Amino acid sequence: MKDEESDNQLGSYLRARRELISPAQAGLPPGGNRRVPGLRREEVALLAGISPDYYLRLERGRDKNPSPQVLESLARVLNLDDVERTYLLGLAAARPRTPRRKRPEHVPARVYQLLAHLQIPAFVEGRAFDVLASNPMAVALSPRLRPGENRLLSLLLDPEEQAFHQDWTKATADFIATLRTTIGDDTGNPRFVELVGELALSSQRFRTLWARHDVRNLDGGTTTVHHPVVGELRLHRDKLPIDDVILVVYYPDKDNDSDEKLQLLAALSHTEPTDTAHNRPADTPHPKTP
Known part of the structure; x- marks a missing residue:
């Protein structure tokens, strides 16, 4: 910025x-x-x-x-x-301009339990689209949903993530406009400064869209993705606020083609070694959050 x-x-x-x-x-x-x-x-x-x-x-x-x-x-x-x-x-709106002390983003312990029980892709993200926690189904859906990844960086800079989204153009516009909304007047937040600076240096697409000052809310919706193993998946997305973080879940319509493919993906993921990165201690802050 x-x-x-x-x-x-x-x-x-x-x-x-x-x-x-x-x-x-x-x-x-x-x-x-x-x-x-x-x-x-x-x-x-x-x-x-x-x-x-x-x-x-x-x-x-x-x-x-x-x-x-x-x-x-x-x-x-x-x-x-x-x-x-x-x-x-x-x-x-009039706001105090004194620096605001930011708390690290924490995933509540109960949310780790919820992630472990969900049989659909689910993960927790922070205000800057940092992935803070995820379940095995989320990682099976996309390796870029591992904790420590940033969804916007992946979307703009990772060729595999670009191929993953059927409508990458719309996805980038939505994500960048949502980031602009989230930042608001909180332009001094170190994590936002770091993320915007990195993207401004690395992505022409980001620079173009950021200059438009589009704002919108990225809440629920339906998206189509191309998984390299099971093929095309049409999934609904819901974002549920929990304390200071957001729980994101992806799920298909019941008993349709995408539902069957997601079940196949679940079966395939159970045959591979389990990544334990999503089982971070509940009191450990994400390394990228301020």
Whole structure:
């Protein structure tokens, strides 16, 4: 995360969203000789009912406390959905700027017991997509779900993980937008700084999507993956908050092709040596968490 972006989250977000809205989307004639992508600052100001000078101060970080009414008008002009609107309001909300002490992310002991009993792929992730714990079925589904891996790093940098996802393009967009939502104004968190810095240096895909400032929530859904042994699997995904971490489970519809393949994968995994990395002591923090 660049210093200027960290210091002016609100302005960076407004500028990025402004550049993604076409004149036609805003109800304006396209015109000619447009030298900037998207809307001009004065067009946003006009449509939002504020002065161009005031909007300029917002983008440049000279005014960081706009009223809720101004933000609502900007959200309307920029065609923000509910998640994006909430994110915008959160960036402008007054917050103490003193450094916040972060607790290490711990997996509760009872969650290790739950993982051991689940017969479907299940794992625990932290706020930065670090895998903190997983059961054997999760590792059988993807070796990148071992504790110590980072799901976003794997998704962007590991060719096997890229081949694993049927719609890798959508998956990367969803993950990066979710990371942006999770970070919010917590730009000084050491783990976030480390992860964003590593990805910015290593992945053009990340740099492109990060610059868009997309935000969304990555909760439940259905995905299709290509397993190298059992083939295509269509799985539902649910993410369940437990204390400060997230339990993620993947499961198929009952008695369909993916269900049979997942049962085959379970049988095959039982014939291989068991990896004990998922049986970490409950009071041991993940090495990558701040």
